[in-house]
Amino acid sequence: MKKTSSLDILAGICLSLASSMLLLSLPAFSQEPEVKPALLEEPMADFTLLTFQGGSVTLSSLKGKNVLIVFPRGFAAEGRWCTICNYKYADLIDVEKTEQLRKKFDLEILYVFPYGKETVQQWLDALPEQLDKIKTWKNPPEPDKIDEKGKARMEMAQKGFPKDLSAEKGNVPAPFPILIDEDKKVTKGLGLFTTDWNGSKVEQLIPSVFVVDKQGILRFKYIGQNTWDRPSWEYMKKVLEATTAAK
Numbered sequence: 001m002k003k004t005s006s007l008d009i010l011a012g013i014c015l016s017l018a019s020s021m022l023l024l025s026l027p028a029f030s031q032e033p034e035v036k037p038a039l040l041e042e043p044m045a046d047f048t049l050l051t052f053q054g055g056s057v058t059l060s061s062l063k064g065k066n067v068l069i070v071f072p073r074g075f076a077a078e079g080r081w082c083t084i085c086n087y088k089y090a091d092l093i094d095v096e097k098t099e100q101l102r103k104k105f106d107l108e109i110l111y112v113f114p115y116g117k118e119t120v121q122q123w124l125d126a127l128p129e130q131l132d133k134i135k136t137w138k139n140p141p142e143p144d145k146i147d148e149k150g151k152a153r154m155e156m157a158q159k160g161f162p163k164d165l166s167a168e169k170g171n172v173p174a175p176f177p178i179l180i181d182e183d184k185k186v187t188k189g190l191g192l193f194t195t196d197w198n199g200s201k202v203e204q205l206i207p208s209v210f211v212v213d214k215q216g217i218l219r220f221k222y223i224g225q226n227t228w229d230r231p232s233w234e235y236m237k238k239v240l241e242a243t244t245a246a247k
Contacts, residue, residue, distance in 0.1 A: 035189025038210065044218045047186045049112070052120050052178035057110065063216050066107045066243055068236070071192050071208040074113060074123065076227070077200050081123060084227060085207065086130035090165040093173055095233045105240045106214070109176040114193050114205055116182045124174065128167040135164060160228060198227050209236065211243055219243045 035045045048058040059067070070092075072085035092109070101107055113120050137157035140146055146154065167173075179186075187193040192205050207230050211220035220239045224230050231239075 035186050037189070037191045038218045038221060040218055040221055042218060043216050044210070044212045045189065046216075049179040049181055049186060050117075052113075052117055052180060053174060057177050057179060059212070060216060062108050062212075064214050066105055066214055066240065067210075067212040068101075068107055068109045068240070069210040069212065070109070070111050071187065071190075071205045071210075072111065072113070073197075073204050073207045073224075073227075074115060075200075075202045075204045078202050081126050081130060082204075082207070082227070083130050083134060084160070084230070086123075086127045087134060087161050087165065088230065088233075090127065090131060090167060091163060092233055093175060094163065094165060096175065099237075101237070101240070105244050107240065110179055111176055112179045112181055112186065112205075114181050114184050114187045114203065117180055120178060120180065124172045125170075127172045128169045131165050131167055134161045137161075138164075192223070211236075211239055213243055213246070219246070 033046065035047055038044050044059065046058065046060040048056055050056050070088075072089065073082040074085065076082040089111070095101060096109070102109060113123070115123075134157060137154065138161060140150065140154055143151075143154060181187050184193045187205055190208075192208050193203075194206060195201060195203055197204060197206055207224040209220070209222045209231060210218060213219050220243065222231055
């Protein structure tokens with residue numbers, strides 16, 4: 001029986017260390033691919049995110065369904081939420097309730113936030129107050145006594161927030177999966193996360209809406225240029241109709 005010398009043992013240790021270092025230097029093929037800016041008519045990058053409601057969502061697992069992905073702005077300033085995003089969320093809930101978009105277009109609706117679960121909870125908790133604030137903007141007390149600047153603000157609110165929407169404090173609905181992108185892997189990869197947008201320096205998203213078809217192809221991409229620049233849900237229904245009709 002051949003004896004093992006100390007040199008043989010040392011050589012084996014060195015070989016084992018070298019193999020380990022080589023494996024560490026190789027790409028981690030089992031990890032998710034890097035999320036990169038999405039291109040129209042190209043496959044949407046896959047991702048998996050935890051949901052606010054519990055569990056997780058993997059985009060590729062939704063193949064066979066159309067997917068509407070909403071990236072709300074979130075903060076508009078330090079300690080202040082984007083009121084338009086709150087309104088758009090409540091409006092989409094209202095449209096879904098009355099028109100059943102998900103059933104009509106074989107659709108899943110996802111909301112993606114670049115914050116942790118606690119911050120998303122704060123966003124939802126603030127929604128009733130935000131909707132009440134909008135009503136005050138639209139219907140200020142003694143409108144005949146406000147100045148020209150106030151009238152312009154009132155008219156803008158009436159045009160931008162046509163519905164009178166409400167939510168019950170402590171019972172804000174969350175019918176769509178709300179995805180938690182706390183490490184910003186997805187939102188940064190798509191080029192949507194920023195700390196300086198529309199004159200505001202705070203952790204926020206450029207408000208955006210994507211539509212991915214049943215084959216996982218990006219068919220529509222909207223990225224806002226300013227606070228008020230965002231498509232109505234009436235417009236998005238036309239986009240979904242075109243996506244559904246396309247072969």
